[in-house]
């Protein structure tokens with residue numbers, strides 16, 4: 001029975017985590033599902049397993065991908081089916097040998113039948129090989145396509161989505177879930193079809209050989225059907241929980257690795273290790289629970305048919321003694337029944353895997369089904385839409401810079417009883433002007449700047465760029481127009497040049513050099529390979545000030561029409577800051593800019609200053625005007641403000 005042996009080996013290879021590792025533990029309690037830590041957004045396990053999910057309906061969602069390889073799938077199933085059917089012929093040949101050459105002591109008739117058995121074995125092996133070869137390549141392609149779609153979707157999804165979802169949850173969907181789905185198409189799907197057909201064919205053969213023995217052998221089918229339905233509902237919940245816990249675990253590992261400096265510096269690695277241990281323990285409990293469920297099912301799936309087979313053997317022996325059945329027919333019947341053990345016994349594993357694949361598919365499509373519009377504009381925003389269109393029509397084509405009218409915003413997960421973070425921002429940055437935005441910590445400055453390139457959607461009001469509503473500008477174009485440098489500079493594992501050119505992929509080497517000059521990033525020349533130097537993951541091989549200067553260079557490299565800088569010089573020493581400011585003035589002279597400023601020295605870059613307080617623009621004016629007229633501003637700029645700014649040109 002080559003097929004059985006080889007297939008079971010494959011199962012063992014691929015199912016280490018699914019197969020029962022230890023005896024079932026009936027007393028084991030169903031572990032509680034993971035719950036988000038109180039007070040935190042649901043960044044772990046954002047989706048919960050639906051109570052009454054249909055495994056088939058979930059798996060059918062894979063069809064658009066599987067359709068591409070449908071002929072290969074059909075060929076693989078056919079090869080496996082023929083191999084299985086050839087297994088069913090073996091008992092018939094055995095019956096012939098017993099009733100023929102053995103009963104008549106005629107060895108000359110044995111050789112052709114023995115040759116037939118050998119041929120059947122070779123056919124099985126050949127078809128087994130074909131089944132694997134036919135599917136391996138296309139399935140790898142399918143996995144690549146699915147992963148590509150997931151990645152592209154993640155790139156398109158708004159920042160608010162990424163705020164809600166933990167990176168480990170996304171990582172596990174792109175890796176282990178993808179593997180589960182591919183494996184399902186490679187083995188369990190094929191064998192679900194093949195084993196069902198083989199079971200039907202074998203049952204027919206058994207009925208043809210002797211209907212009484214066939215009925216006895218099939219008796220366990222009824223309790224097995226009831227049991228598997230019960231198993232399925234429990235197992236799918238456990239499988240979902242395990243996959244979500246795997247995602248949470250990936251998040252902990254990722255945070256531990258990325259935050260290793262902080263953990264070491266504060267000696268918190270033990271706390272993190274404890275968190276890791278507790279999550280691995282939870283996952284282990286869930287896996288054991290799954291293994292227990294599977295083991296229970298398996299015990300019944302294996303035990304009941306064995307019992308029925310024993311009864312069939314006893315009745316068969318009695319019938320042979322009564323001359324109502326030949327010995328050869330009994331041997332053929334029992335061999336057929338034994339050949340059907342694999343299709344029956346594999347049922348537990350196949351069902352378990354189908355459930356794993358269904359939950360993996362659910363998790364995959366939870367991301368793909370997410371709306372991409374960044375959260376449709378809230379009702380208030382829709383109400384503003386008409387007014388926005390009117391404003392846009394009236395001002396389209398005029399050079400009016402950045403205009404925010406009645407802009408409102410609240411984070412989707414903000415508590416219901418809190419006011420909007422921004423509740424009616426009216427601000428006009430004239431074309432070519434640099435406006436500094438100041439406000440207390442947490443007043444919403446960064447949030448406001450993120451609305452301009454539509455990283456978040458305003459929940460009310462309108463924002464126009466040179467008279468055009470930003471909602472009417474295609475996102476890609478909008479992000480070409482508006483260039484951003486955030487306070488926390490993010491770099492990627494790429495060369496210095498590649499990181500800067502993310503701001504304008506088509507920029508010339510001259511533009512790159514100019515941008516680096518503007519950001520006073522002369523340290524680049526001293527790096528081992530200049531702009532070709534790789535900066536390592538998240539740019540951690542550079543200092544904070546160096547990273548910030550590269551982020552600034554990235555923002556200005558494309559000579560953007562609108563520039564948004566979020567406290568771009570906070571990590572620089574006083575001397576470098578002065579040099580950057582000097583160079584930046586030139587850039588700011590040719591663009592319309594909104595600059596978040598915490599320090600008077602940054603305010604100096606601006607023509608005018610806007611003060612953000614209580615979700616509104618409390619005052620706008622030059623630095624000197626505001627110092628005279630605005631108490632909030634005076635408070636924000638108090639201390640070093642006056643001496644530094646005295647003597648500053650016309651501001």
Ligand SMILES: Nc1ncnc2c1ncn2[C@@H]1O[C@H](COP(=O)(O)OP(=O)(O)OP(=O)(O)O)[C@@H](O)[C@H]1O
Pocket residue numbers: 163411413414421439440441442443444445446447448
């Ligand atoms: N992604 C988010 N989801 C929910 N709330 C957020 C999110 N980002 C920021 N907030 C909250 O919004 C408020 C404003 O944050 P924001 O970063 O815009 O302030 P800020 O004025 O730039 O502060 P700072 O001067 O310290 O940089 C804060 O209370 C913050 O907790």
